[in-house]
Amino acid sequence: MSINIKNKPNIFESMGIAGSTAVFVVNFMHPLDVYKTRLQAGNFNFSDMVQREGVFSFWKGIQAAYLREATYTSVKLGCYNPIKQIIGADKDSAHFFMKFLAGSMSGTLGVLVGNPFDVIKTLAITDTKNKMPISKLTSQMYSQQGINGFYRGVSANISRACILNGTKMSCYDEIKGHVVNYSGWGRKDIRCQSISSFGAGFFMAFTSAPFDMVRTTLMNQPTDKIKYNGFMDASIKIFKKEGPKGFYRGFVPIWGRFAPVTTLQLVVFDNLLNYFGFEAI
Numbered sequence: 001m002s003i004n005i006k007n008k009p010n011i012f013e014s015m016g017i018a019g020s021t022a023v024f025v026v027n028f029m030h031p032l033d034v035y036k037t038r039l040q041a042g043n044f045n046f047s048d049m050v051q052r053e054g055v056f057s058f059w060k061g062i063q064a065a066y067l068r069e070a071t072y073t074s075v076k077l078g079c080y081n082p083i084k085q086i087i088g089a090d091k092d093s094a095h096f097f098m099k100f101l102a103g104s105m106s107g108t109l110g111v112l113v114g115n116p117f118d119v120i121k122t123l124a125i126t127d128t129k130n131k132m133p134i135s136k137l138t139s140q141m142y143s144q145q146g147i148n149g150f151y152r153g154v155s156a157n158i159s160r161a162c163i164l165n166g167t168k169m170s171c172y173d174e175i176k177g178h179v180v181n182y183s184g185w186g187r188k189d190i191r192c193q194s195i196s197s198f199g200a201g202f203f204m205a206f207t208s209a210p211f212d213m214v215r216t217t218l219m220n221q222p223t224d225k226i227k228y229n230g231f232m233d234a235s236i237k238i239f240k241k242e243g244p245k246g247f248y249r250g251f252v253p254i255w256g257r258f259a260p261v262t263t264l265q266l267v268v269f270d271n272l273l274n275y276f277g278f279e280a281i
Helices: 010-043 046-053 055-059 062-077 080-086 097-124 134-151 154-183 189-218 231-242 244-248 251-275
Strands: none
Touching: 010 055, 010 062, 010 080, 010 097, 010 189, 010 251, 046 055, 055 189, 062 080, 062 097, 062 154, 062 251, 080 097, 097 154, 097 189, 154 189, 154 231, 154 251, 189 231, 189 244, 189 251, 231 244
């Protein structure tokens, strides 16, 4: 039985529900993230990984992933509706671009608070030799590069978040409207939510893959040296080495991750909003 109907959650309620959703979902989706990240880093071999590191290596870096979801995703997902209201994108007549802008803004805010945990998670996932605990990895990063080390790749991460979250939230919102019009289902109908989130996942993968590749490249640099001087330098070097297809290395696992993650995350989030008496997205 759900709680009495309110209207719209305030920003803290929305972030709390979003963070809880993200921490729950990451338990199931983290192995896909490990696969995608190692493939992009160029050090993935399924049989070798299982033989050398065991099956549970697919959950490497899960502690950092929890912290990332509790910060980054709680903000990027939880702030979408409040920002949408502030800029007037919650009206029926609102243009798609305004919804994209709301998603991009919430994604950018999420990166600013979650980038340090994203860096540590990436390093933990790609650590195939030292098997260093998260606490030691964090301490080593700070001692060698200071606070700036935790914001390596932040420009690529912001670019990625703008495109990814803008696409994710606006496409989900927009596709939902079309599904409701064509099917007659309500916005809270799980069939409507599932179709809309699955469609949003595809567009997310297509638009954000190049930024995701650059981000992983920057974050995967050794803690004791810097190989790339920012977003443009990394992009140019990837292009020179592999051409345009280099930016789409790992596209299949990115899509394979985004489709279930987006579906699970948005369906669970929408249903939790509904359970607590709030409007769905």
